[in-house]
Every structure is written in C-alpha cells, then in structure tokens.
Amino acid sequence: MSALIVSLATALAAIVYVVGVARMRRRWPLWRTAIFLLGLAMLLVALASPIDTYAAVSFAAHMVQHMLLTVVAAPLLMLGAPIRPLLRGLPAWARAAIVRPVARARAVRTFVHLARHPLVAAALFVGGLYAWHLPSLYDATLLDARVHVVEHAWFLGSALLFWSVVIDPEPFRASLGYGARLPYLLVLGAAQNTVLGGILSFSSRILYTAYAGVETTVFGTDLLTDQRVGGAIMWVAGDFVFLVAASVAFFLWLAEEEEMQKRRERIASRG
Numbered sequence: 001m002s003a004l005i006v007s008l009a010t011a012l013a014a015i016v017y018v019v020g021v022a023r024m025r026r027r028w029p030l031w032r033t034a035i036f037l038l039g040l041a042m043l044l045v046a047l048a049s050p051i052d053t054y055a056a057v058s059f060a061a062h063m064v065q066h067m068l069l070t071v072v073a074a075p076l077l078m079l080g081a082p083i084r085p086l087l088r089g090l091p092a093w094a095r096a097a098i099v100r101p102v103a104r105a106r107a108v109r110t111f112v113h114l115a116r117h118p119l120v121a122a123a124l125f126v127g128g129l130y131a132w133h134l135p136s137l138y139d140a141t142l143l144d145a146r147v148h149v150v151e152h153a154w155f156l157g158s159a160l161l162f163w164s165v166v167i168d169p170e171p172f173r174a175s176l177g178y179g180a181r182l183p184y185l186l187v188l189g190a191a192q193n194t195v196l197g198g199i200l201s202f203s204s205r206i207l208y209t210a211y212a213g214v215e216t217t218v219f220g221t222d223l224l225t226d227q228r229v230g231g232a233i234m235w236v237a238g239d240f241v242f243l244v245a246a247s248v249a250f251f252l253w254l255a256e257e258e259e260m261q262k263r264r265e266r267i268a269s270r271g
Contacts, residue, residue: 003048010040010048017082020089028085036080042073047152056142057214059223063230066155070129071241074159081170118165118175122188125162128154130196135207142210162189166249178253182246190242193234200231 017036021028045051046068054061087099102108114120131137132151141148165175166185176184200207206223214223221229 016089020085039076070159139210181249193238197235
C-alpha cells in the first residue's frame with residue numbers, strides 16, 4: 001500500500017477526529033484522543049515506514065507489520081471511541097447526505113449487527129489469520145501488490161470487529177459482558193494465536209517460496225530462522241496483548257459484580 005496514501009488517510013482521520021472532539025457539547029476525555037492518535041501512528045509505522053519495505057524480504061518483519069495492525073493499532077483505535085468524534089468532525093452536508101441515510105438503512109444495520117456477533121467477528125479474524133498465512137495466499141501477497149492491500153485491509157477490518165466485541169465502541173456497547181470477554185480473549189484470541197505462532201516457530205521447512213531469492217534477511221539470518229523468529233513474534237507479542245486485555249476484563253468483571261452486590265444489599269436493607 002502506498003505510503004503516501006496511508007499517510008494522507010491517517011492525517012485526514014486525525015483531523016476529522018480532533019475537529020469532532022472540538023465540536024463536542026460535553027467534555028471529551030483527553031486520554032481517548034491520545035490513544036486514538038497513537039493508534040493512527042501505529043498504522044503509519046506498520047504501513048508507511050521501512051517496516052513495509054522490509055516485509056518484502058523478511059517474514060519476521062512482515063509479522064511485525066501484522067501484529068502492529070491486529071493487536072496494537074486496532075485495539076488502540078477502538079479505545080479511542082472513534083464513532084462520535086469522527087461523525088461530528090465531518091461536514092454537515094456529509095452527515096446529512098451520506099452518513100444518516102446509510103446508518104438508517106436496514107440492510108446496513110443488519111450487516112453491522114451480524115458482523116459484530118462474537119462468533120462471526122472471531123471467525124473473520126481468526127479464520128483470516130490462518131487463511132492469509134497459508135503458503136499459497138501468503139506468497140500471493142508478496143508477488144501482487146493488490147493482494148497485499150486486500151490482506152492488510154482484511155487484517156485491520158477484522159481486527160477492528162474482533163476488538164469491538166470486547167471494547168465498548170461508544171456510543172454503543174461491546175457485544176459481550178465482562179465475564180464472557182474472558183473466554184473470548186483467551187480461547188479465540190490467545191489460544192489460536194499460540195497455535196499458529198507455534199506452527200510457524202517450530203516448522204522444520206521454509207513455508208513461503210516467495211522469499212526463495214533472498215539470501216540474507218533484514219536481520220541477517222537464514223530464511224528458516226527468519227520464519228521461526230516471525231512465528232515467535234506472533235506467539236509472544238500477540239499472547240501478551242490478549243492476556244493484558246483478558247486481565248483488564250477480569251478486573252472490570254469483578255468491579256461490576258461488586259457494584260451489583262452493593263445494589264442488592266441496598267435493596268434488601270430498604271425492604
């Protein structure tokens with residue numbers, strides 16, 4: 001994907017978001033703005049930095065790119081609660097002529113509701129992660145820039161859906177309660193990431209022939225070692241993020257249960 005296009009798109013998103021925040025009638029948390037802008041910065045690092053160039057000759061660099069998109073940029077963007085600021089940041093004519101008709105369309109609402117179903121979102125994210133790392137599809141991304149763009153769009157789009165299930169995308173709620181977010185993150189997130197990362201880490205043969213002409217990778221290793229390093233990056237970095245997210249969900253669940261218990265006690269005392 002052209003670094004110029006990515007840079008312009010992220011700059012535009014940042015401007016629209018900041019303008020939207022300025023138009024808010026109520027105070028908007030500064031931390032949300034900072035996190036959203038950090039998420040955009042991670043997109044730039046993944047797609048408009050030397051990492052994108054190195055990905056063509058190194059599986060490990062390519063894996064860094066994928067992890068930045070799926071477990072760094074995507075959750076940061078969702079934590080920035082972008083829906084309301086981005087909508088408010090658009091010109092009035094765009095909201096009236098484009099956004100409102102689209103948002104009110106029954107087909108669109110049905111599609112969004114279906115896509116954000118936990119099992120559908122997980123299937124798109126996890127299924128895509130496995131599918132795009134099949135040798136035939138992966139090699140195609142290196143040989144055809146258009147396929148590479150589709151791959152990155154899939155990773156980012158499916159990751160945003162996946163994280164929207166466990167991060168409340170204000171003004172909407174996440175698809176799962178705090179308690180249900182734990183198995184979702186641990187089983188459909190960390191466990192699947194571990195399986196694929198382990199397969200890549202312990203493979204005894206080079207899986208991707210598109211790198212066959214590369215004598216030495218960016219990190220100065222042979223291709224098999226580079227592939228194993230890439231698998232380890234997926235395994236360690238991905239699992240770390242999923243485990244942190246699961247820990248946060250656990251403590252939020254405890255806080256919610258404690259608050260509910262206090263409410264029950266207050267009701268009982270009044271009776």
